[in-house]
Amino acid sequence: MSSSVVDEFVRSLIGDVSDSAVKEVIRISYAVASFVIYGMASLIRDGKGSRFSLVVSLSKIFNASFMKDIFEVLFASQGDGDDVIDAAGIVSETYMVKFIYGNEKDQARPSFLKPVKVDHSVYAVVYNDVRDYIDDFEGKNNVAFGLIGNVMSVLLTTVIIMLIIGMCQGIRSEGYPDGIRDFLNYALTQGTHMALSELLSHG
Numbered sequence: 001m002s003s004s005v006v007d008e009f010v011r012s013l014i015g016d017v018s019d020s021a022v023k024e025v026i027r028i029s030y031a032v033a034s035f036v037i038y039g040m041a042s043l044i045r046d047g048k049g050s051r052f053s054l055v056v057s058l059s060k061i062f063n064a065s066f067m068k069d070i071f072e073v074l075f076a077s078q079g080d081g082d083d084v085i086d087a088a089g090i091v092s093e094t095y096m097v098k099f100i101y102g103n104e105k106d107q108a109r110p111s112f113l114k115p116v117k118v119d120h121s122v123y124a125v126v127y128n129d130v131r132d133y134i135d136d137f138e139g140k141n142n143v144a145f146g147l148i149g150n151v152m153s154v155l156l157t158t159v160i161i162m163l164i165i166g167m168c169q170g171i172r173s174e175g176y177p178d179g180i181r182d183f184l185n186y187a188l189t190q191g192t193h194m195a196l197s198e199l200l201s202h203g
Contacts, residue, residue, distance in 0.1 A: 005125045006164075013116065013168035021176050024200075028180070029163040030129070031199060033156040035061050035192065037134065040152075041143045050148040051090065054155075058094040062159075064104040066187040067095040074158055086148075087155040110186055112173030116165050127157040163187065 010022045039057030044050060058067065074088035098104045131153045138144055145152060166187060170179025184193055 003125050003129075005121055009119070009122045010164060010168060013165065014171045017171070017176065021171065024177075025164055025167045025171075025180070028167065028184070028196065028200070029160045031196060032061065032163060032188070032192070033130065033160050034133070035195070036156060036159075037137055037152070040145065041137070041141060044143055044145070050146050054090055054148060054152065055094050055097060058091070059098050059102070061189060061192045062094075062187060063107060063189055064095055064098040064102070065107040065109065066162075067091055067098065068106070069109075070155075070158060070162060071095060073162065074155070077158075083150050083154045086151045087158070090151065090155065107186055110166075110170065110173075110182055112169045112179070113166060113183075114169060116169075118161055118165075123157060123161065126160050127153055130156045130160070 006026055007022055010025050011017070014021070014025075036054070036057045039060060040050065040053040043053035043056055048056070062070075071088055071091040074084055074091060077084050077088075131150075134145065134149055134152060138149075163183075166183040167180045170181075170183040171177075173179055174182050184196070188196065
């Protein structure tokens with residue numbers, strides 16, 4: 001689920017590193033996005049609506065502080081299409097659910113996180129990866145995300161790129177693999193972090 005464009009984007013953020021480090025950053029980012037899709041599908045099969053399923057899945061996977069970061073990035077997006085607005089609304093709703101009902105406190109952002117300008121070609125490649133994965137998932141698993149499918153694509157593209165940036169900046173600051181761990185501790189709930197470790201150890 002990656003290409004030379006994404007590889008080069010990763011290398012531009014962390015410099016000259018081993019191929020294994022580049023592959024791990026990309027693999028983790030896409031794996032986390034797939035958790036959202038699988039979580040949604042499970043809830044939809046239980047009779048929940050697609051919007052509710054997306055909010056609940058995001059709430060279980062990401063920490064409140066990171067959800068707030070995603071919301072800010074989407075809200076500040078140059079694109080003003082309905083999908084971007086809808087995605088920002090879903091993230092805002094998720095953040096409120098976590099903050100109000102989960103009593104989750106804001107975590108301090110890692111000091112190494114800095115804004116990064118992302119070339120449109122990187123966004124386009126990741127978006128197309130996500131869109132293709134969602135379409136393929138729907139066909140193979142007999143599940144329909146409906147009108148929210150494109151909102152998911154916009155949202156998960158943003159999530160993947162933010163995960164890549166965060167892990168890369170962590171590596172630059174803290175080294176490999178400590179920087180990846182430190183950023184994921186900020187972004188992911190403990191349960192997600194454990195599930196990800198289990199998935200990658202068998203991958």
